[in-house]
Amino acid sequence: MTATPQLLLRALAAAAVCGALLAAPATAQAAEKLRLLTSWYAQAEHGGFYEAKATGLYGKAGLDVEIRMGGPQVKGMQLLLAGEVDAILGYDLQVLDAVEKGLPAVTVAASFQYDLQGMMTHEDVRSLDDLKDRVILVSTSGRTTWWPWFKAKYGADDAQAKAYTFSLTPFFADPKIAQQAYPSSEPFQAQEKGVPANFFLFAKEGYPPYGTTIVVTRKTLEEKRAAIGAFVKASMEGWRDYLGNPAPANALIKADNPKMTDAQIAFGIAKMKELGALDAEGRTSVGQMTGERWKATRDYMVGAGLLKAEADWTKAFTTEFVKDLSVRLD
Template structure:
């Protein structure tokens, strides 16, 4: 059920607008990390069902893709708020883009590694000598932190692991190119199951359970925007309405999946896949959008311990990387 605070915040926004725009909705551009899919169902639902308008907002949702970095989009003024993984947000902040986490709808991680029955991998002790598929472009950090924790070289050989630069699909496992691959619980894992591989034949490792979890889809804005009280109020309304969208999606996964399909620009999504994805994504959403400080600290520790051969995500403890000013306003 939508909180009455949405209407209250809408009133505050409308009252605080300048006379020339008193009748207008507060405009916000929201940049997604990836293409429109069930991963973002709560936001698409909130827009489609009018939750944002009820909150006094005119929200434009821009899909992402393989060639779109939300951190660059917002740094260039192309968005007011983005959703991205904390690794990318903290890395951008250290490199001079002052991003701040204002809310963390996804409370747990969906990043996992799945191994085929043929690989013979049942525990991490079976990793040496195996080929593991790894996503890069900022997604590799938990993997390298994990291997460092296990004391395994990533240069191959009988005592280490061979790293396969994996595309964003399950093909390396399905085509026997890798013993284990990276998957998102709501996406590539379903591809493995849809290929007819019995779930009970697979070995699955969750990165958070292995102690190298990273917070995923959080909401980030540029630091200087938080100096504007009206913008803070708008973001509180946005977060509140978005959480209402997620609540609706969780209770009505088929309807939410239909909304996702109506926003699919590829034409490749199916209702079945999106019902599955909506259910899995909604299960990641916490009871509150407030950032869990312990999960934040685990993310930082993971990033600092990741020995990446390309470049480290961060080299020092971040300062000022998150704020509770927005979520405090809606709790």
């Protein structure tokens, strides 16, 4: 029996379908899932990660990233070490402390070239040297991070430090009070209240840590090395794009944190640009870290009694994913 043209076409089509089905498992790959826990409620300072998710940068990198919002009761390092999340937005001093305790945390990139912690004062204060006789509100965590640095540099003493409970009522009530602040938060609240205030970034005065770093465990690093590399690159590209067009990320930020307003987000973005936080005012790629900066943080901690001198500080970070990274802000 001679095959008709129609039969030949059907046979070829069937063969093509079978071939595609057989080839699919070998070529199609499911996106790698990663769970990121942020350091606080969703805000502009997390914008690059939300931008990478909203605009598909993670998807293009072969990643399925879930962003979980942090908060005051969320213990990020504990969740990371327990395997509940794959990465957290962390802090250099936190990771160095973990390494000293033998915990397998490692920093793989830095969103900000500066830690954004600083001091908010009333408008009559012209420099941090003017605070020697002022009450300074310091949080519990601040007493074991930036406060020892501040005391050593500016001659402050513990008698000046009073508890900061994250209420600005004392600051508004007393023109002689200064307090710790984050550039997009407390200064924005002061502006909304109509209270003139100055903000001083500690990093501009020599405080060495990076800010909003990406921290993973060594197990995750070993098992998902390619995915972590892709995640770092896509996240830093997200930061680049966020400063140009923040709308996609902002929609996700407000969905996670309905209390976040457009005005506060815009204020936060303006402050990040003003401070040159992402690229050290154009001097480096977004995400960059160096051993010299990490050693400076280590040296500060040792000098302040926050870290044992014998702790292997080099285990706290790797520049593997950022040393050749070139993500520049336009």
